[in-house]
Amino acid sequence: MASITRRRFLTTTTGTGLAGIFAAGIPPARGQQREISYLCWNNFAPLMDKKLDEIALRFTKDTGIKIKIDHIAAPQQAAKYASEVQSQSGHDLVEMRMHFPWLYEGQLVDLSDIVGELEKKYGKVLSSAAETAQVRGVWRAVPQYHGMFVATYREDLFKKAGLKIPDTWEDLYTVGKELKKMGHPVGIPISQNYDTISTGGPVLWSFGGLEVDKDGKTVKINSPQTAEMIEWYRKMFRDCMEPEVLSWDDASNNQSIQQGKAGWIHNPVSAYIVAKTMKLPTADTINHHKTPGGPKGRHETDVPRHIGIWRFSKHIAPAKEFIRYLLGTRERYDEYIMSADAFNLPVYENLQNHPVLKTDPKYAALLDTKGVQYHCYGWPAPPSDKVQLITNSFIMPNMIAKAVTGTSTKDALAWAENEMKKVMAG
Amino acid sequence: MAISTVDIAAAARRPSLRTRIGELLDREEWLGPIFVSPALILLLLLVAYPFCMALYFSVSNAFIGRPSHFIGLRNFINLWQSDAFRQTFQNAFVFCGAAVGAKLVMGISLALLLNQQLWFKRLIRGAVLLPWVIPTALSTLGWWWMFNSLYSVVNWTGLALGIMDPPGPNWLGQKYYAMAAVIIVNIWRGLPFFAITILAGLVAIPKELYEAAEADGAGPIARFWYVTLPLLKGVLAIVVLFSTIFTFSEFNIVFVLTHGGPINSTHLFATLARQVGLETGRIGEGAAISLYLFPVLMLVVWAQLRFVRKQAY
Numbered sequence: 240m241a242s243i244t245r246r247r248f249l250t251t252t253t254g255t256g257l258a259g260i261f262a263a264g265i266p267p268a269r270g271q272q273r274e275i276s277y278l279c280w281n282n283f284a285p286l287m288d289k290k291l292d293e294i295a296l297r298f299t300k301d302t303g304i305k306i307k308i309d310h311i312a313a314p315q316q317a318a319k320y321a322s323e324v325q326s327q328s329g330h331d332l333v334e335m336r337m338h339f340p341w342l343y344e345g346q347l348v349d350l351s352d353i354v355g356e357l358e359k360k361y362g363k364v365l366s367s368a369a370e371t372a373q374v375r376g377v378w379r380a381v382p383q384y385h386g387m388f389v390a391t392y393r394e395d396l397f398k399k400a401g402l403k404i405p406d407t408w409e410d411l412y413t414v415g416k417e418l419k420k421m422g423h424p425v426g427i428p429i430s431q432n433y434d435t436i437s438t439g440g441p442v443l444w445s446f447g448g449l450e451v452d453k454d455g456k457t458v459k460i461n462s463p464q465t466a467e468m469i470e471w472y473r474k475m476f477r478d479c480m481e482p483e484v485l486s487w488d489d490a491s492n493n494q495s496i497q498q499g500k501a502g503w504i505h506n507p508v509s510a511y512i513v514a515k516t517m518k519l520p521t522a523d524t525i526n527h528h529k530t531p532g533g534p535k536g537r538h539e540t541d542v543p544r545h546i547g548i549w550r551f552s553k554h555i556a557p558a559k560e561f562i563r564y565l566l567g568t569r570e571r572y573d574e575y576i577m578s579a580d581a582f583n584l585p586v587y588e589n590l591q592n593h594p595v596l597k598t599d600p601k602y603a604a605l606l607d608t609k610g611v612q613y614h615c616y617g618w619p620a621p622p623s624d625k626v627q628l629i630t631n632s633f634i635m636p637n638m639i640a641k642a643v644t645g646t647s648t649k650d651a652l653a654w655a656e657n658e659m660k661k662v663m664a665g
Numbered sequence: 666m667a668i669s670t671v672d673i674a675a676a677a678r679r680p681s682l683r684t685r686i687g688e689l690l691d692r693e694e695w696l697g698p699i700f701v702s703p704a705l706i707l708l709l710l711l712v713a714y715p716f717c718m719a720l721y722f723s724v725s726n727a728f729i730g731r732p733s734h735f736i737g738l739r740n741f742i743n744l745w746q747s748d749a750f751r752q753t754f755q756n757a758f759v760f761c762g763a764a765v766g767a768k769l770v771m772g773i774s775l776a777l778l779l780n781q782q783l784w785f786k787r788l789i790r791g792a793v794l795l796p797w798v799i800p801t802a803l804s805t806l807g808w809w810w811m812f813n814s815l816y817s818v819v820n821w822t823g824l825a826l827g828i829m830d831p832p833g834p835n836w837l838g839q840k841y842y843a844m845a846a847v848i849i850v851n852i853w854r855g856l857p858f859f860a861i862t863i864l865a866g867l868v869a870i871p872k873e874l875y876e877a878a879e880a881d882g883a884g885p886i887a888r889f890w891y892v893t894l895p896l897l898k899g900v901l902a903i904v905v906l907f908s909t910i911f912t913f914s915e916f917n918i919v920f921v922l923t924h925g926g927p928i929n930s931t932h933l934f935a936t937l938a939r940q941v942g943l944e945t946g947r948i949g950e951g952a953a954i955s956l957y958l959f960p961v962l963m964l965v966v967w968a969q970l971r972f973v974r975k976q977a978y
Contacts (some may be wrong), residue, residue: 346730486836640926
């Protein structure tokens with residue numbers, strides 16, 4: 240047998256090894272490890288983030304797959320996702336709010352198999368979550384939970400002044416005038432934030448108005464119904480609110496009622512949960528009631544949140560395993576939902592009467608959903624990237640802000656129509 | 666096989682690889698480019714490549730995660746139809762003009778003050794730099810709290826002193842106040858850059874010139890006007906040039922304080938580009954917004970650098 244020199248041995252083995260690595264396209268150390276990463280939002284219910292970390296640790300222990308969870312503030316999500324998609328690198332799993340799966344349709348893995356398994360266990364996905372996570376018949380993300388908006392009010396002030404719980408938006412105007420006189424104005428933001436859309440939408444729908452028609456193409460904002468909605472906002476701003484609402488961010492209405500200023504806000508139950516957790520004096524005085532309605536029914540904003548997997552991920556199988564681990568077992572899903580203290584609720588039909596809603600009598604309003612129609616932004620237009628663009632451009636909030644600060648209703652409507660038409664044409 | 670003696674002698678004379686590399690490095694035409702190349706590669710990767718990508722995006726219909734096509738100058742033309750963009754264009758000039766103007770006047774005043782013989786001179790000079798040193802996002806959060814409608818310490822102080830009527834200005838909710846607020850924070854943040862750079866220019870002016878002017882009977886104003894200001898022209902031009910570019914491209918302050926609101930009244934090119942390009946996915950349009958003023962700024966840079974060169978020679 241011919242002898243092999245040390246140099247020849249090293250050259251041959253190094254060359255073969257490198258050729259193998261280049262052919263596989265994965266470095267050897269990474270090829271062996273099973274590690275995934277999840278980009279998740281900073282939950283408005285912080286205890287749910289803690290629970291997620293806890294479940295992730297157990298997942299690693301049970302499966303041997305490491306998981307790294309990074310949290311990001313909600314306003315930065317879109318920019319971060321855009322950079323990950325453009326660079327085709329980043330996390331494996333991503334948390335997606337409302338219409339995001341439509342915006343990133345081509346970049347997300349088909350997760351219909353997992354949703355099918357979950358629907359068998361928990362029942363059908365709620366319509367708002369299905370409309371936003373299922374893109375053209377394919378589940379681009381798995382619905383996790385949703386947060387419903389509801390009316391949040393100072394029960395003590397209402398009792399003191401003998402005020403009736405408002406059943407309609409017009410009733411709220413009557414009540415709001417009294418609240419403002421008492422030094423506790425209504426706190427509905429009218430600024431470039433998402434809470435403004437979350438309230439503006441239900442008010443608009445209750446008056447019979449809409450932004451874009453069912454066909455998803457025809458802009459319908461310039462209508463007598465929207466004019467009615469604007470007039471309602473105009474008198475609310477003048478008689479029931481203070482100009483500070485023009486500068487508010489998504490947290491401001493919560494802070495206002497928690498700090499004892501606002502007498503009524505429109506928000507998920509997070510304002511109460513935080514007040515309770517932080518043992519603020521206002522916690523005992525805050526309660527919730529069913530969202531007000533209008534001439535065309537009682538509508539409310541729903542914010543479903545999903546979990547998706549980027550198509551560029553090199554770890555699709557372990558990422559799917561994590562979703563199954565987190566949501567696929569009733570006990571664990573319950574544990575996860577319970578940690579949010581009714582801020583985030585299950586999105587599957589059979590779990591609607593969830594035990595978390597019975598942990599506090601102040602969550603009764605969340606069970607009183609009879610006659611309330613829940614929608615996502617842009618309804619009744621089917622979700623699409625363009626509807627998402629209209630939302631993210633804050634056209635409706637700016638239309639309202641223009642009207643309440645002096646622009647005529649006609650001009651504000653024409654402005655909004657023009658801006659929306661430009662988005663639809665683009 | 667026979668090997669000629671000439672070949673052996675030639676092989677023996679051939680220098681080793683190390684010697685040849687050493688000889689190469691001794692030659693200036695090789696050594697210079699080798700030293701420069703790391704910086705050049707970094708510049709190409711971190712500046713030239715993103716810039717070229719942005720240029721391409723601005724003339725394409727690029728949408729996040731989708732194939733894009735060349736559309737010429739359509740993005741730049743369409744932007745003029747957008748009310749938000751026209752408002753942003755106007756905001757940028759108001760913001761930049763007011764902030765740079767105020768920083769220049771206040772920067773010269775502060776530099777003149779710091780140039781005096783003061784007690785704790787070093788401590789004061791160090792303290793002046795603080796706004797420049799603290800991360801902008803962090804310091805702006807402090808300002809946001811001060812202007813916040815619920816907790817505003819500015820309004821609280823104003824009301825306590827009786828110089829404001831309750832409830833005080835709606836700093837971030839009314840368009841003129843909101844613009845004033847972002848300008849104030851930009852001035853606070855950028856003033857140290859002006860003051861310290863101008864101070865360096867002041868220190869470099871020979872004392873003899875002031876002594877001669879004083880001997881000729883020049884008062885403080887005349888000395889400033891005829892000695893200080895002419896000799897500071899070069900420094901001022903550079904400071905104004907840099908500050909104009911930084912101020913036009915400001916992002917953090919507006920993003921943290923107002924998000925461009927109310928009703929787009931404080932949007933600047935960078936914040937609107939982010940909203941359009943990243944939050945709504947239209948990166949082609951977003952890139953066009955951020956590059957809209959590029960030709961104008963290039964012209965400003967060219968004119969000012971020409972002026973500085975004239976001053977130098």
